[in-house]
Amino acid sequence: MTVLTSSCFIIRNNFYTDPEKCYKEALSEKPFDAIIIPGFPHDSIKGWDRIVQGRVYWALFLYKKGIAKNVIFSGSAVYSPYVESKVMALYAEQLGIPKENIFVETKAEHSTENLYYSYLLAREHGFNTIALATDPVQSSFLVSYKRKFKLTNLKFIPIIYDTLMVMTKENPKILADSAFVKDFIALPERESLYKRVRGTVGVKIKRLLKQQRKEARLERRRLKREVKT
Known part of the structure; x- marks a missing residue:
């Protein structure tokens, strides 16, 4: 209890x-x-x-x-x-x-x-x-x-x-x-139930944030290479 x-x-x-x-x-x-x-x-x-x-x-x-x-x-x-x-x-x-x-x-x-x-x-x-x-x-x-x-x-x-x-x-x-x-065109006609549920729990935003972090890492690496050269 x-x-x-x-x-x-x-x-x-x-x-x-x-x-x-x-x-x-x-x-x-x-x-x-x-x-x-x-x-x-x-x-x-x-x-x-x-x-x-x-x-x-x-x-x-x-x-x-x-x-x-x-x-x-x-x-x-x-x-x-x-x-x-x-x-x-x-x-x-x-x-x-x-x-x-x-x-x-x-x-x-x-x-x-x-x-x-x-x-x-x-x-x-x-x-x-x-x-x-x-x-x-x-x-x-x-x-x-x-x-x-x-x-x-x-x-x-x-x-x-x-x-x-x-x-x-x-x-x-x-x-x-x-x-x-x-x-x-209404959302249910454009996306499956599975995709809509994933959208509800923020999967699309999580992917976007993940991509942004990846791009930021690549940019930092590029800048480091430029400094070395």
């Missing part, structure tokens, strides 16, 4: 991003240069999904509280013909986040890619303090990838649903045509 309790404690502390605890830490470290908001498929008939609504409103809350200076929405057109990040950006702008403080990452097709590509985008813009702000489940799934992908200065600010519940909600109207992808 003691071993089981200890194991649960270790798992909770290492793999669970507690919303209240993370928020208190964020308050002590604010403002963050940017927060990353992963995308979710857009349905042009049903309108914005509750998951999308929750993530966009959480971004709005963190921006208005001065916790985040900028927001990076991440996601390609994966399961519907709309680029997820662009759709979320349109909603965010309608709700009051200034366009100049909104950035979109449009390549990611999996959660791990949302995290990695958005982190790279943030660094390209000179942002140093960066946080992932999403659902507690997704946040907890991705927490181990901070180490695996060597994402320094990355923090986590998962959604506090009690906070979302008391926020006044609007139903903004957007023109999603600018996010529409012509000749769209």
Whole structure:
């Protein structure tokens, strides 16, 4: 029983991003240069999904509280013909986040890619303090990838649903045509289940990082040879 309790404690502390605890830490470290908001498929008939609504409103809350200076929405057109990040950006702008403080990452097709590509985008813009702000489940799934992908200065600010519940909600109207992808092919039609699962657990990013390390080693060797000659 003691071993089981200890194991649960270790798992909770290492793999669970507690919303209240993370928020208190964020308050002590604010403002963050940017927060990353992963995308979710857009349905042009049903309108914005509750998951999308929750993530966009959480971004709005963190921006208005001065916790985040900028927001990076991440996601390609994966399961519907709309680029997820662009759709979320349109909603965010309608709700009051200034366009100049909104950035979109449009390549990611999996959660791990949302995290990695958005982190790279943030660094390209000179942002140093960066946080992932999403659902507690997704946040907890991705927490181990901070180490695996060597994402320094990355923090986590998962959604506090009690906070979302008391926020006044609007139903903004957007023109999603600018996010529409012509000749769209959904991910399940392009990749097998096996390949999609590997993408979910970050295999594509791990390969990319491995290739980058290999290229860096080759470059160092080349420079050493030049010095010797």
